[in-house]
Structures are given as structure tokens and as C-alpha cells.
Amino acid sequence: MINKHATAHWEGPIKEGKGxxxxxxxxxxxxxxxxxTRFEDKPGSNPEELIGAAHAACFSMALSLELEKAGVSDVVIDTKAVVSLxxxxxxxxxxxxxxxxxVxxxxxxxxxxKAAEGAKTGCPISKVLNCDITLDLTIA
Incomplete structure (x- = not known):
């Protein structure tokens, strides 16, 4: 088992508070x-962009594995994940x-x-998300 962690600190009410x-x-x-930062596009982070970063990274790694299994070489992958709240x-x-x-x-x-579709459903972050996951694939 691999465990990773992150922490959040929050002070104050929802609209005026900060974390x-x-x-x-x-x-x-x-x-x-x-x-x-979450609802008004002010500088700072938010949970949705962190989920997006995790999903893009996890999918790209899973795709790399699937492409390796499929015999695809000299792989370069660039992925963006847009998470909708x-x-x-x-x-x-x-x-x-x-x-x-x-790709x-x-x-x-x-x-x-085929590898991209497998990575879309098979990456661990896709498995944990309870939402619609779409894939727009360009092969360069």
C-alpha cells in the first residue's frame, strides 16, 4: 500500500474565511x-484545480503504461483536465x-x-471520480 497526504487549514466563515x-x-x-479563489477567479488554489492536476497526471502516467504495453515508442503525452463544478x-x-x-x-x-480509452477508465484517479469523464485525443 502506498499512502500520500495533503493537509488543509481553514479559518473563518465560508465567504470571508481563508485557508x-x-x-x-x-x-x-x-x-x-x-x-x-474557488468562485471568483482570484489568485490562489481551489479543490477543483487540484483534482484536475491529479487527473491529468494520473491519466498521463496510465497512458504511458498502456502505450508501452502496445509497443508504442518515443512517447510524449500532454494532458489537460478541466473539472466542472x-x-x-x-x-x-x-x-x-x-x-x-x-500523444x-x-x-x-x-x-x-485503445490505450487512451483504457487509461481513461483504468487510471486510479478516474476510478475514484464519481462524474462523467470525457476524452478528446489528438495523435500528433
């Missing part, structure tokens, strides 16, 4: 977040993670497409 996020690796160290009833829910990826590599195009 910080830190990760075990130190990639984030007391990174600010709050209502304004939608109003739902009296709250909010993550309803979609839209993956857009470009460069030497190998069969059909094998690359």
Missing part, C-alpha cells in the same frame, strides 16, 4: 485558497472531468486510441 493547502512533497506549501440542489457537485490529450509516438494509431 491554506500543503502537500507531503512540498509542491504546495501553505498555498492560499478560499471562497474567492456545477450547482446541484442546494449545493455543488463535480459533474465532469474533461481530458484533452495529445506523440511511434506506433499503430488504433493501438494508441
Amino acid at each position: 491554506t493547502i500543503s502537500t507531503q512533497s512540498g509542491a504546495l506549501d501553505a498555498q492560499p485558497y478560499g471562497f474567492n 456545477d450547482e446541484e440542489g442546494d449545493g455543488f457537485a463535480v459533474k465532469k472531468s474533461a481530458l484533452t490529450t495529445t 506523440q509516438g511511434k506506433g499503430d494509431e488504433a493501438a494508441i486510441r
Whole structure:
């Protein structure tokens, strides 16, 4: 079993309060977040962009493995994940993670497409997300 961790600190009410996020690796160290960074596009982080970063990274690694298994070589993968936070009833829910990826590599195009679909459903972050996951694949 592999365990990784991150921490969040919060002070105050939802709209005026402020928090910080830190990760075990130190990639984030007391990174600010709050209502304004989540809903008003102010500088700072928010949970949805962190989920997007995790999904893009996990999918890219899973795709790399699937491409290796398919015999595709000289692989370069660039992925963006757009995580959608939608109003739902009296709250909010993550309803979609839209993956857009470009793959460069030497190998069969059909094998690359199959590998991408396998990575979309098979990466650990895709498995934990309870939302619609789409994939827009470009083979360069």
C-alpha cells in the first residue's frame, strides 16, 4: 500500500474565511485558497484545480503504461483536465472531468486510441471520480 497526504487549514466563515493547502512533497506549501479563489477567479488554489492536476497526471502516467504495453515508442503525452463544478440542489457537485490529450509516438494509431480509452477508465484517479469523464485525443 502506498499512502500520500495533503493537509488543509481553514479559518473563518465560508465567504470571508481563508485557508491554506500543503502537500507531503512540498509542491504546495501553505498555498492560499478560499471562497474567492474557488468562485471568483482570484489568485490562489481551489479543490477543483487540484483534482484536475491529479487527473491529468494520473491519466498521463496510465497512458504511458498502456502505450508501452502496445509497443508504442518515443512517447510524449500532454494532458489537460478541466473539472466542472456545477450547482446541484442546494449545493455543488463535480459533474465532469474533461481530458484533452495529445500523444506523440511511434506506433499503430488504433493501438494508441485503445490505450487512451483504457487509461481513461483504468487510471486510479478516474476510478475514484464519481462524474462523467470525457476524452478528446489528438495523435500528433
